[in-house]
Amino acid sequence: MFSLLSRLGNVVKGWFGLGVSALERRNPEALLELEKENLRKQMAQYNQGLATHAGMCERLMSQVRKLESDERDLRAKAGAHLKAGNREAAGQYALRLQTVQRELTENKTQLEQAEGTYKNLTKARDVAISAAKAKLDSLKGAIEDMKMKKAMAEMSEMASGMISKIGGAGDTMSRLTEMVDEERNKAAGRARVARDSMDMSEVNLKEAEQSALADQALADFAAKEGMVLDAKSPAPVPIASEPLSSGPVKSMGPQATTG
DSSP states (O other): OHHHHHHHHHHHHHHHHHHHHHHHHHOHHHHHHHHHHHHHHHHHHHHHHHHHHHHHHHHHHHHHHHHHHHHHHHHHHHHHHHHHTOHHHHHHHHHHHHHHHHHHHHHHHHHHHHHHHHHHHHHHHHHHHHHHHHHHHHHHHHHHHHHHHHHHHHHHHHHHHHHHHHSSTTOHHHHHHHHHHHHHHHHHHHHHHHHHTOOOHHHHHHHHHHHHHHHHHHHHHHHHTTEEEOSSOOOEEEOOSSOSSSSOOOOSSSOOOOO
């Protein structure tokens, strides 16, 4: 029974993991933001530890300053009692001076080591932050490049599908082209039949009537203006009131001799 439950739990975990992986693939930007947030939290925790270490360095520095002050004070007192002949008091101050000097040496060593550790931790933090930022920027660029390439691939696939559909047999555009060509040819045929079957006799008659009326009107006009129309040329010539000579009358057409 326990083995069956364990196997069922593994299956559920597997399904859940697959679902999470699918969500991550669909939205890599959210995963990147999550990593940025995790990095900020880690840096905050690291800075807290670094601040604690810096506080320890400050305490050691305070102790060193206090021991240095005690050292100067004890040295002065020991020297003063020694000059005054108080050997016992001078000895007590000298003994305390040795203890202070020993503690001062130890604290200075600890302070030096703590300061070195603090510098190394700060450097390690800066290096880690720079590396993480570079990796995040690289991932961001890769995500943008992936999105651009994915969009280009989708557009290329759409274009390929459009080309294959447009150029394929039985396509709507092909049928539309055939239908338009057929209707255009039919319209051209109807126009030709109508043109060939048109009765031009009446049109020619009207044209002849118009020409005759125009000639008659021109002859009337020339007669009123005293001009003579040549039979072959429509240009009128003025009629002289008195002939200048017994020669023939000239017109704008070829010369004719009167009998």
